[in-house]
Amino acid sequence: MHELGIMESALDAVRHQAVKHGASRVSRIVLRIGTLAGVDQAALRFAYEALAPTSIAAGAVLEIETVPARARCAACSTEFGVERGFIFQCPQCGEYSGDIRAGQELGIARLEFPDL
Numbered sequence: 001m002h003e004l005g006i007m008e009s010a011l012d013a014v015r016h017q018a019v020k021h022g023a024s025r026v027s028r029i030v031l032r033i034g035t036l037a038g039v040d041q042a043a044l045r046f047a048y049e050a051l052a053p054t055s056i057a058a059g060a061v062l063e064i065e066t067v068p069a070r071a072r073c074a075a076c077s078t079e080f081g082v083e084r085g086f087i088f089q090c091p092q093c094g095e096y097s098g099d100i101r102a103g104q105e106l107g108i109a110r111l112e113f114p115d116l
């Protein structure tokens, strides 16, 4: 389950941000995850439940924002929503595009520190 490693890095990043802002704890963590990021959100939540209690995030609420995948067609500049895959076909002109503009996000969108 690579979500465990992802959550470990996320909590590490949260701790760094807390130190940077002089906060001793965090009350809310909002992660932004694209549908193409290859992350199982249920597994990620499970990893959070396992790791958070002994981390700076003890007692914090975890929110996950899902970012739908979008690609851009080089031929006609249309941006279109896509499902999982590696190559996407433009609905406008039929060209194939590998130019992914959204959906690969994996990171912290927002943190809330209660004592700031």
Ligand SMILES: [Zn+2]
Pocket (backbone or CB within 6 Å): 073, 074, 075, 076, 077, 078, 090, 091, 092, 093, 094, 095
């Ligand atoms: Zn096109």
